[in-house]
Amino acid sequence: MSVTAKQTILIVDDEPLNIKVLGQALSGSYRVKTAINGTRALEIAQGEETPDLLLLDIQMPDIDGYEVLLALKQSDRTKSIPVIFITGRDGAEDEARGLELGAMDYITKPFNIPVVMARVRNQLALKQKADLLEKLVSIDGLTEIPNRRAFDEAFIREWRRCTRAQAPLSMIMIDIDCFKPYNDNYGHSKGDEVLKKVAERLSNELKRGGDFVARYGGEEFVVILPETEIHSAVYVAESLRNTIVEAQIPHKYNLAADFVTISLGLAYCIPREDLEPITLQNKADKMLYRAKNEGRNQVVAVPADDNWFD
Numbered sequence: 001m002s003v004t005a006k007q008t009i010l011i012v013d014d015e016p017l018n019i020k021v022l023g024q025a026l027s028g029s030y031r032v033k034t035a036i037n038g039t040r041a042l043e044i045a046q047g048e049e050t051p052d053l054l055l056l057d058i059q060m061p062d063i064d065g066y067e068v069l070l071a072l073k074q075s076d077r078t079k080s081i082p083v084i085f086i087t088g089r090d091g092a093e094d095e096a097r098g099l100e101l102g103a104m105d106y107i108t109k110p111f112n113i114p115v116v117m118a119r120v121r122n123q124l125a126l127k128q129k130a131d132l133l134e135k136l137v138s139i140d141g142l143t144e145i146p147n148r149r150a151f152d153e154a155f156i157r158e159w160r161r162c163t164r165a166q167a168p169l170s171m172i173m174i175d176i177d178c179f180k181p182y183n184d185n186y187g188h189s190k191g192d193e194v195l196k197k198v199a200e201r202l203s204n205e206l207k208r209g210g211d212f213v214a215r216y217g218g219e220e221f222v223v224i225l226p227e228t229e230i231h232s233a234v235y236v237a238e239s240l241r242n243t244i245v246e247a248q249i250p251h252k253y254n255l256a257a258d259f260v261t262i263s264l265g266l267a268y269c270i271p272r273e274d275l276e277p278i279t280l281q282n283k284a285d286k287m288l289y290r291a292k293n294e295g296r297n298q299v300v301a302v303p304a305d306d307n308w309f310d
């Protein structure tokens with residue numbers, strides 16, 4: 001979630017009266033979702049929009065609160081959602097077990113609303129800080145687009161997703177042409193401005209939800225295009241090359257043009273269990289190397305009939 005949006009709390013309890021009391025207390029300050037059993041709670045938590053906090057009853061008829069918590073901890077998407085257990089007054093053992101399993105806190109029934117509000121506020125404040133930190137460590141400080149760490153995570157995630165769906169995955173490695181002479185002649189801070197502008201243009205050019213661009217390091221960028229086969233990926237790569245040409249950033253020392261240009265290497269495959277993700281990246285790297293050798297300011301793609309991954 002965005003750190004400024006209203007945070008979402010999922011209340012899970014098989015007793016409708018408990019849901020009503022908690023919902024009324026919390027809905028003034030937070031977005032509230034509810035579930036009357038563990039199965040429904042997991043569906044909501046693993047859905048499109050993950051909640052920021054779960055208030056989770058322990059004793060429920062189908063799957064109990066412990067099992068819900070264990071299931072949340074097993075998925076990357078849900079493992080860091082904080083959970084506050086709801087227990088009976090005599091539930092010291094329940095509390096201990098819940099905390100050992102990774103619950104952040106507990107509240108007791110019958111509810112004391114100011115205590116509930118304070119405990120919820122504390123956990124959400126921590127969650128907000130954790131979200132902000134997570135965002136900061138994934139963003140490149142100079143260009144403000146995702147960094148190498150974010151790329152590594154996104155790549156593995158998309159690789160796995162495309163493996164399951166047997167969908168094509170394209171990758172573009174991008175490098176600014178003759179950037180060393182740019183820095184040497186115009187100065188490092190002008191070089192930084194170019195990196196920012198290139199990053200901004202590349203990001204703005206990618207239109208589809210799953211498309212992902214990151215600064216890979218130095219003057220190198222990387223793009224992942226999930227569910228995109230080679231012909232469409234070439235089209236996207238050409239549009240990326242063009243948007244940098246259109247910026248017309250003067251660069252007298254570029255061997256390819258009088259302005260800043262980029263070279264792009266493009267590879268594609270249908271991911272499989274027996275393929276290593278790095279092989280796709282190596283292939284894109286090789287294509288980038290060819291683009292440089294063949295004169296820069298161009299896209300070189302793995303030939304459409306080169307099913308290197310078969």
Ligand SMILES: Nc1nc2c(ncn2[C@@H]2O[C@H](COP(=O)(O)OP(=O)(O)OP(=O)(O)O)[C@@H](O)[C@H]2O)c(=O)[nH]1
Pocket residue numbers: 142175176177178179180181183187188189190191192195217218219292296
């Ligand atoms: N200004 C600036 N320069 C950077 C940054 N990171 C890497 N560079 C520079 O990017 C340049 C990369 O140069 P090279 O890898 O030699 O390649 P090139 O001059 O771009 O030549 P080709 O790739 O063959 O077109 C080096 O001079 C690095 O110092 C950065 O954050 N800011």
